[in-house]
């Protein structure tokens with residue numbers, strides 16, 4: 001039987017408004033179109049894995065409300081195993097308020113709601129699933145103690161772990177990095193974790209090496225339009241970005257994570273998985289919204305073939 005991947009993470013409904021530019025403090029701006037779109041870093045990464053054709057289970061929590069039911073239907077329609085998802089009747093499903101400017105850049109505020117109910121007990125109840133997984137994937141939109149417990153369980157069972165420390169507003173225990181097989185993060189997250197400025201490929205390489213020295217086996221530092229820096233197995237290199245017209249960068253990082261994880265679980269080497277994930281996230285920025293923008297494997301392969309022509 002095909003081994004599954006397992007994602008511990010958030011499920012949000014994204015409330016998206018397009019705006020000519022970001023408002024200043026105290027300013028009211030007239031935006032344009034408004035959309036209600038399934039999102040949440042955990043759910044987005046799970047969908048990205050599923051659209052690459054890999055079997056995936058999600059551990060998370062929604063509220064007993066319309067947004068929660070809508071998310072459940074969407075994730076179910078992707079063929080994702082939802083047997084470890086919980087409903088918390090006391091809290092609303094998580095939401096994210098997202099503004100997107102005319103360059104496709106976003107600003108996001110998350111109200112976690114039911115995501116904050118993902119407990120250590122829920123993780124412990126999934127111990128067998130984590131032990132048998134091809135990979136455990138976590139981000140930081142659910143309680144940090146649950147993320148730590150999931151990574152520790154996985155490490156104990158020799159299940160490879162992928163941590164995307166986003167949003168990086170939390171202190172991670174230094175000992176956790178030694179239990180992380182793949183650390184995938186962006187410039188802002190790297191700056192918060194290392195305390196050093198990351199402004200170009202050179203400083204990204206320095207930050208990636210520091211995070212590797214902290215214990216993470218493979219570090220991939222994504223740089224948006226400037227590609228990614230990869231530190232693994234004694235190698236340190238820059239993967240260039242693909243030039244595309246950005247409509248909305250929301251979930252580009254989640255697409256990268258999910259596509260990379262699925263590719264590794266298929267047996268691809270790190271550089272090949274990074275290349276595939278770079279193409280997938282380039283596609284995602286050309287479309288509006290989180291989950292609607294995540295490509296299938298077929299779309300990624302067509303895109304790669306087109307760019308070769």
Ligand code: RIB
Pocket residue numbers: 010012013014038039040041044095096108110141250251252253254290
């Ligand atoms: O990474 C993008 C996601 O961050 C959005 O879908 C939003 O829900 C927030 O979690």
